[in-house]
Amino acid sequence: MVRLLQMLAIALVAMLPASSSLAYQDQISNLTAPDLARGQKFFVAHCAVCHGIGGTGGRGPSLTQPELRRAANNQALFRIIQTGIEGTEMPGAWQMTDREIWQLAGYVRSLGRTTIVKLPGDPAKGKELFEAKGRCQACHIVNGRGGVIGPDLTNIGAQRSPAYLRESLIDPSAQVPEGYLVVTAVTRDGQRVTGNRVNEDSFTIQLRGSLNSFYSFRKLDLIELKKEFGVSTMPGYRDSLSNSELDDLVAYLAGLRGDK
Numbered sequence: 001m002v003r004l005l006q007m008l009a010i011a012l013v014a015m016l017p018a019s020s021s022l023a024y025q026d027q028i029s030n031l032t033a034p035d036l037a038r039g040q041k042f043f044v045a046h047c048a049v050c051h052g053i054g055g056t057g058g059r060g061p062s063l064t065q066p067e068l069r070r071a072a073n074n075q076a077l078f079r080i081i082q083t084g085i086e087g088t089e090m091p092g093a094w095q096m097t098d099r100e101i102w103q104l105a106g107y108v109r110s111l112g113r114t115t116i117v118k119l120p121g122d123p124a125k126g127k128e129l130f131e132a133k134g135r136c137q138a139c140h141i142v143n144g145r146g147g148v149i150g151p152d153l154t155n156i157g158a159q160r161s162p163a164y165l166r167e168s169l170i171d172p173s174a175q176v177p178e179g180y181l182v183v184t185a186v187t188r189d190g191q192r193v194t195g196n197r198v199n200e201d202s203f204t205i206q207l208r209g210s211l212n213s214f215y216s217f218r219k220l221d222l223i224e225l226k227k228e229f230g231v232s233t234m235p236g237y238r239d240s241l242s243n244s245e246l247d248d249l250v251a252y253l254a255g256l257r258g259d260k
Helices: 002-023 033-046 074-083 098-111 123-134 162-170 243-254
Strands: 182-187 192-200 204-208 214-218 222-228
Touching (some): 162 243
Antiparallel strands (some): 182 192, 204 214
16 A cells, blocks of 8 residues: 555656656747737736736836847746745735736747737838948847947837837937936046946946947046946937938837847
């Protein structure tokens, strides 16, 4: 009898990895519209208090982006929802079934992609404008090509609405991306550098200037460190591009959704 019980226990333990691994198999691609609607209800009930209605952010970070820092793939997102994040205010969803967690995960993923809409511009002409004389490509990467002074635009069409894109072209300082900061550093020997902050700690700061030049300073060596929040070094194109050219450029940018 004892031997039989031992054999049953071994068999049950051997079954656990296979059964638990099924829960982690990505189910998001198979979710239906009703599944996502149910996921939205779970989000409003359990997540919106920290992440905001629609995932726009609050006490918790914004979830309206294609790539989440802590969830590189859908399985990682499932585990975060299921078990929470240790050392943070993010709790685990112990009260939810695996199916419900996948519905919630599917809704969270849907927040990171804007709806595709028909636009008046010509994307092909917009691409020509983007690349012409290095107007935009000198500062922005698209699919691995371009400069790194400004934000990577490979997924910008999935992240931002056409209205946001147009406003950014006309008045770049109106909506400066989170984490983007213009800094001017002046050294004791009179060197003045203005660029975008790449990294900073208590003792040093690193900047990227024009022509992709990189600078690293010890703060003790600086006599001035000016940080300009809500400022962009990008030029506005209100006067240099016609309305039809702006339409074309917006149409091109809106089509950048991470597809090669």
